[in-house]
Amino acid sequence: MELGVIGLGRMGRIVVDRVLEAGHEVVVFDIDEESVADAADAGARPASSIADLAGKLGSEKRIWLMVPAGDPVDAALDELAPTLDSDDVVVDGGNSYFEDSVRRAESTDAAYLDCGTSGGPAGAELGFSLMVGGPEWAYDELVPVFDAVATGPDGHDRMGPAGSGHYVKMIHNGVEYALMQTYGEGFELLANGRYDLDLESVANTWNNGAVIRSWLLELCEEAFREEGNDLGDVADRVEGGSTGTWTVQEALEQEVPVPLIYQSLAERFGSRADDGRFARRLASRLRYGFGRHEVPRRE
Ligand SMILES: NC(=O)C1=CN([C@@H]2O[C@H](COP(=O)(O)OP(=O)(O)OC[C@H]3O[C@@H](n4cnc5c(N)ncnc54)[C@H](O)[C@@H]3O)[C@@H](O)[C@H]2O)C=CC1
Numbered sequence: 001m002e003l004g005v006i007g008l009g010r011m012g013r014i015v016v017d018r019v020l021e022a023g024h025e026v027v028v029f030d031i032d033e034e035s036v037a038d039a040a041d042a043g044a045r046p047a048s049s050i051a052d053l054a055g056k057l058g059s060e061k062r063i064w065l066m067v068p069a070g071d072p073v074d075a076a077l078d079e080l081a082p083t084l085d086s087d088d089v090v091v092d093g094g095n096s097y098f099e100d101s102v103r104r105a106e107s108t109d110a111a112y113l114d115c116g117t118s119g120g121p122a123g124a125e126l127g128f129s130l131m132v133g134g135p136e137w138a139y140d141e142l143v144p145v146f147d148a149v150a151t152g153p154d155g156h157d158r159m160g161p162a163g164s165g166h167y168v169k170m171i172h173n174g175v176e177y178a179l180m181q182t183y184g185e186g187f188e189l190l191a192n193g194r195y196d197l198d199l200e201s202v203a204n205t206w207n208n209g210a211v212i213r214s215w216l217l218e219l220c221e222e223a224f225r226e227e228g229n230d231l232g233d234v235a236d237r238v239e240g241g242s243t244g245t246w247t248v249q250e251a252l253e254q255e256v257p258v259p260l261i262y263q264s265l266a267e268r269f270g271s272r273a274d275d276g277r278f279a280r281r282l283a284s285r286l287r288y289g290f291g292r293h294e295v296p297r298r299e
Pocket residue numbers: 006007008009010011012029030031032035066067068069072075076093094095096117118119120121290291292
């Protein structure tokens with residue numbers, strides 16, 4: 001198969017490498033010329049614009065968008081629009097709001113797959129977990145690409161119609177916020193509690209067989225190993241928040257109580273007041289662990 005990939009940042013580049021590794025052809029474009037040149041060095045065919053990428057793919061185009069959510073997705077689709085017809089398939093692998101994906105699916109001539117992607121830059125080696133929404137035929141058509149980008153055939157599935165992939169990923173992120181918050185609170189209590197504990201050792205011990213072992217807990221262990229028991233100069237400011245906000249808005253609309261997810265989101269907003277909470281500092285460091293998001297540091 002031949003796949004066009006637009007957006008070659010932390011996540012898009014992994015899509016390119018894994019699809020090339022599986023023996024497919026890849027045509028790439030990014031507004032950053034250096035990223036295009038790097039991907040070309042790795043074996044992809046470079047394109048000089050979105051129109052050029054579409055031209056290089058010919059008919060029955062398969063295109064994966066991995067650009068920041070919001071305007072960049074609409075901008076890329078606007079440029080693709082004159083080249084697309086109903087035989088083509090466009091995948092949006094970013095963290096787009098699910099209602100935007102429903103709107104895009106309705107207004108695009110191509111079949112549109114909204115694909116929630118989880119696993120962060122660590123997915124380079126492991127592969128991602130992919131939650132896909134959209135027409136069944138288009139999902140089936142892209143299975144060889146999903147097999148390559150995901151952990152394997154079990155690492156992806158079609159969730160349902162347009163919007164459902166990004167809907168499931170949105171709620172995944174709400175769960176992620178609450179898990180980060182609860183690990184943060186536990187370690188904050190340990191850090192300020194009765195014993196002088198080595199938190200890396202606690203995390204390591206928990207990760208070996210404990211009920212609460214998980215990848216996020218492995219990232220806690222990594223954070224203590226790399227930053228120190230007191231998290232060094234990691235500031236108590238946690239960035240991000242859009243996907244958690246959407247999750248809480250949806251819960252309010254559906255009248256489903258999600259107090260833990262709401263509280264975790266509120267903690268993030270509260271962290272911007274800067275009062276030195278350990279749990280917030282660990283949450284910020286975990287965002288680096290799974291997403292390579294920048295860690296605000298203390299002055
Ligand atoms: N980093 C993470 O852990 C995860 C990120 N995501 C989502 O994946 C998407 C991409 O994320 P990252 O790779 O982390 O971002 P990034 O900032 O590392 O890369 C985005 C790339 O898109 C390019 N770009 C922006 N506008 C463009 C346009 N109009 N045309 C072509 N290229 C354009 C940028 O130059 C950049 O190379 C986002 O929606 C993000 O929320 C999803 C799961 C995990």
